Amino acid sequence: MTASVSIRNATKTYGPFKALDDVSLDIDAGEFIVLLGPSGCGKTTLLSILGGFTTPTAGSVSIGGRDMTGVAPARRPTTTMFQDYALFPHMRLVDNVGFGLRMRGLPKNERDDKAMGFLNLVGLKSAARKKPHELSGGQRQRVALARALAVDPDVLLLDEPLGALDLKLRRQMQDELKAIQQRVGTTFVHVTHDQEEAMAIADRIVVMNQGKVEDFGAPAEIHMRPKSLFSAGFMGEINFLQGRVREAANDGARVETPVGTVVLPAANFTIRKPVPGDDVTLCIRPEHFCDAASHSAVRLGEAHITASAFFGTHFRCHLAPMAANQLSLVAHMPQASAVRPGERIPLALDPSGVTALAVA
Numbered sequence: 001m002t003a004s005v006s007i008r009n010a011t012k013t014y015g016p017f018k019a020l021d022d023v024s025l026d027i028d029a030g031e032f033i034v035l036l037g038p039s040g041c042g043k044t045t046l047l048s049i050l051g052g053f054t055t056p057t058a059g060s061v062s063i064g065g066r067d068m069t070g071v072a073p074a075r076r077p078t079t080t081m082f083q084d085y086a087l088f089p090h091m092r093l094v095d096n097v098g099f100g101l102r103m104r105g106l107p108k109n110e111r112d113d114k115a116m117g118f119l120n121l122v123g124l125k126s127a128a129r130k131k132p133h134e135l136s137g138g139q140r141q142r143v144a145l146a147r148a149l150a151v152d153p154d155v156l157l158l159d160e161p162l163g164a165l166d167l168k169l170r171r172q173m174q175d176e177l178k179a180i181q182q183r184v185g186t187t188f189v190h191v192t193h194d195q196e197e198a199m200a201i202a203d204r205i206v207v208m209n210q211g212k213v214e215d216f217g218a219p220a221e222i223h224m225r226p227k228s229l230f231s232a233g234f235m236g237e238i239n240f241l242q243g244r245v246r247e248a249a250n251d252g253a254r255v256e257t258p259v260g261t262v263v264l265p266a267a268n269f270t271i272r273k274p275v276p277g278d279d280v281t282l283c284i285r286p287e288h289f290c291d292a293a294s295h296s297a298v299r300l301g302e303a304h305i306t307a308s309a310f311f312g313t314h315f316r317c318h319l320a321p322m323a324a325n326q327l328s329l330v331a332h333m334p335q336a337s338a339v340r341p342g343e344r345i346p347l348a349l350d351p352s353g354v355t356a357l358a359v360a
């Protein structure tokens with residue numbers, strides 16, 4: 001089963017402190033949603049409000065169109081999978097997975113059949129008679145997922161479920177988690193502070209900071225068109241360039257920056273339409289510096305390479321623009337280009353990759 005989730009103006013205060021500050025979100029049935037943000041931003045608080053373990057100070061949650069106010073965790077159509085996914089050590093995997101079904105009074109043969117089906121889903125059918133201590137960390141994590149799904153929640157809430165795994169296993173489990181979610185179609189709400197994990201698994205990411213939602217959208221949308229400086233910075237390496245709008249028309253605007261003038265399409269301005277005199281911050285990902293010969297490039301004079309390192313697919317370079325050599329920009333240069341510290345190169349931007357944010 002699967003259900004939509006609607007959060008309306010949810011706030012949670014502890015004394016004068018706001019752990020969650022007026023959060024409203026609409027999640028579609030069957031979506032894989034990731035709550036992303038630094039430690040203490042309110043991700044777990046929001047998850048816990050959805051699961052019914054924390055009561056919001058203000059606001060409400062509805063799941064599948066049903067108001068959850070006053071509904072106890074066990075009576076909600078949700079299951080929570082915690083990072084510390086304690087399996088019962090003395091029980092075989094099939095009994096661990098069938099535990100919730102036993103609590104619901106399902107006869108043994110029916111719950112064994114169902115548990116075997118979910119062990120099959122996570123690739124552990126042949127290990128059904130093993131005990132948890134005979135498994136690797138990744139396998140135990142898969143059993144916990146099978147156990148959580150076996151009770152057929154409409155919404156599965158996952159609190160840093162991959163947090164205890166090493167990086168390689170974590171990446172592998174991300175792919176598996178995504179594939180399993182697509183197969184079962186259950187709505188997943190997953191908490192992490194790992195931006196790469198969010199990009200790898202989410203249909204849509206909620207970027208949170210200090211109890212508020214800073215951004216909400218598909219991974220590519222948030223990466224390409226962040227709606228706040230915090231979101232831009234949290235979603236990977238980025239350069240910020242201050243500028244002022246000099247001319248604006250319906251289809252775009254001319255922005256003056258310390259390294260030269262950049263003409264940007266109107267769609268690259270988030271929040272609102274630019275007008276002359278607006279102060280903006282241009283957000284430029286390292287991969288959006290480009291070959292000055294490309295016909296769409298915005299040319300910005302030359303820059304000194306002050307440092308470069310080889311990263312397999314590209315060189316990561318620090319650049320000091322000639323027009324403003326107090327600035328340090330990070331750019332990714334193609335693998336084929338011979339880039340060495342001390343060299344001068346033409347500085348050029350692909351304008352489609354630049355986002356202009358209004359300065360508050």
Ligand SMILES: Nc1ncnc2c1ncn2[C@@H]1O[C@H](COP(=O)(O)OP(=O)(O)OP(=O)(O)O)[C@@H](O)[C@H]1O
Nearest residue numbers: 014018019037038039040041042043044045046193
């Ligand atoms: N019971 C509580 N009493 C007081 N403050 C709390 C309580 N629970 C959470 N907080 C505070 O609320 C804020 C948000 O906590 P929350 O656990 O939601 O953050 P988080 O984003 O999940 O962080 P992490 O990634 O470290 O788990 C934190 O500053 C935390 O200290």
